[in-house]
Amino acid sequence: MSKDFLYNDIANAIASQIRTGVLKSGDRLxxxxxxxxxxxISMNTAKRVFLELESRSLIDSKPQSGYFVSRQSDIKLPLPEVSRPSSVANDKEPDELISTVYADMGDDRLTLFSISALSGDLLPLVKLKKEIGHAIRDLKDAGTAYESLQGNVKLRRMVAVRSLAWGGDLHENDVITTNGAINAVSLCLMALGKPGDTVAMESPCYPGTLQLVISLGFKVLELPTHPVTGLEIEALKEAIPKINICLLVPNFNTPLGSCVPDEHKKEIVNLLSRHDIPLIEDDVYGDLYFGMQRPKCCKSFDKEGNVLWCSSVSKSLVPGFRVGWVAPGKYKEKLLKLKRIHSISSASIIQESVANFLKTGKYENHLRQLRRILQDNYQNYIHAIAQYFPEGTKISRPQGGLSIWVEFSKNIDTRKLYDLAIKQQISIAPGRMFTLQDQFENCMRLCIGLAWSTEIKFKLKQLGNLAKVMQMN
Known part of the structure; x- marks a missing residue:
């Protein structure tokens, strides 16, 4: 019996027990x-069973507790379609739309469903302020001197220690600190390619990364992406002759929230290594998992230094600190040279503060609470979308991260929905932002990183009503 047959057979058997009432809402699996x-069966096959059941909104995973029949399992919301972008590389960005939406950032009058970041209510601000004071007191010259080029040694050491959680085996000397993850990705791109080269990416993809790639003179080849399991490997295999670099967000990418299964990550790493194509792995959402354990990274399977693993605390702890890092493998010296040219040094006080937050266990305590909140938010969003949005609405099934991808019927243009919603003090991220092609016009991304409240529920209701009116016209 094949693994695929086992995986589907077991998942369908459990799903049948849930739907027939043998397993009831809240029951532990x-x-x-x-x-x-x-x-x-193997551990990976068992995890695929649970991933499939979660993707159908039939079960929920709770850290340190296990898997339970979802209290929302009676809500039937279909998955978005697998993306089917053109197989031709492109460099046309929706700059005006992106600029319009990101201009909303920081406007306290708006409900910012559009920005993939945690609201201040979910940040441990008091504890972070104390760590800044400790850093000023403990650092030489109160942190006023230049940091070493490679970055704060304590932070690099803690990043290396925490890599064990995702199957990594990093040493502090393997890590370079950066000004957030996007700076890490930028340095990687500059180190690996030249204008005119082609970068393979998921579709849809984070607008900031698309703009970065285009600004450096590269072309983007968008690849078909499944809303649950991420990049379609067969599409990557076919694209190999056309690409020079691969840039992926395997764990809970925005906007889909998909998570590439471990066996697929290993296959991707081996495939790219055989063809000497470097992989930039953006793992900025990796700590925000809803399940029992952190997913592995592609870097876990890297034996030749071909994976450049990038991450930060911008999505999981505090956006404004701009603390990130990269483990660039065999490209370390190239990245150090570029960092010296572009930034010389990183912010000593801020990096020391984050390093202490990680070292004392405060970060992990914060994450445990945050994961529960985000998972609850996800369930609340599902319920509100099922209740208030037009019939036939499709949504993604993120297993972590900060985003839900919503797909409407073809006659709803989310750029027009944005214009209507902003009049109600609601900002959304239209789907066209997440691609360089003419697609996803009927889709949008919603951020689940806002503290849930009756006000948030009301704003979702308003948004749903606007979409219903558009669907009728």
């Missing part, structure tokens, strides 16, 4: 280990 033992 067997653990991954018990499922392995009972069915004679």
């Amino acid at each position: 067997p653990s991954v280990r018990i499922l392995c033992k009972d069915h004679g």
Whole structure:
């Protein structure tokens, strides 16, 4: 019996028990280990079973507790379609639309469903302020001197220690600190390619990354992407002759929130390594998982230094600190040279503060609470969308991260929906922002990083009503 047959057979059997009422809302499911033992399957196959059930909104995972039948399992919202972008590389960006939406950032009058970041209510601000004071006191010359080129050693050491959680084996000397993850990705692109080269990316993809790639003179080849399992590997195989660099967000990418299964990550790393194509891995959402454990990174399977792993605390702790890092593998010296040219040094006090936050365990405590909040937010959004949005609305099934991808019927243009919503003090991210092609006009991204409230629920209701009116016209 094949692994695919087992995976589907077991998932369908459990789904049938949920739908027929044998397993009821709130019931606890067997653990991954018990499922392995009972069915004679591998850990990866068992995890795929649970991932599939979560993608159907039939079960929920709770950290340190296990898997449970979802209290929202009676809500039937279909998945968005697998993206089918053109196979021709492109460099046309929706600059005006992106500029319009990002101009909303920082406007306290608006409900910012459009910006993929945590609201201040979810940040440990008091504790962070204390760490800044400690950093000024403990650093030589109160942190006024230049930091070493490679970055704060304590921060690099903590990043290396935390890599064990995702199957990494980093040393502090493998890591270079940066001004956020986007700066890390920028340095990687400049180190790896030249104007005119082609970068393979998921479709849809984060607008900031698209703009960065185009600004450096590269072309983008968007690849078909599944809303649950991420990049379609067969599409990547076909694209190999056309690409020079691959840039992926395997764990909970925005806007889909998809997570590439571990066996697919390994296959991607091996495929690119065989063809000497470097992989830039943006893992900025990796710590925001809803399940029992952090997903592995592509870097976990990198044996030749071909994966440049980038991350930061911008999405998980504090956006404004701009603390990021990269483990560039065999490209380390190239990145150090570029960092010296473009920024010389990183902010000593801020990096020391974040390093202490990680070292004392405060970061992990914060993450445990934050993951529960985000998972609850996701469930609240599902319920509100099912209740208030037009019939036939499709949504993604993120297993972590900060985003939900919403797909309407073809007659709803989300650029026009944005114009209507902004009059109600609501900002959304139209789907056309997330591609260089003419697609996703009927889609949008919603951020779940806002503290849930009756006001947020009301704004979703308003948004749904606007979409209903558009669908009728």
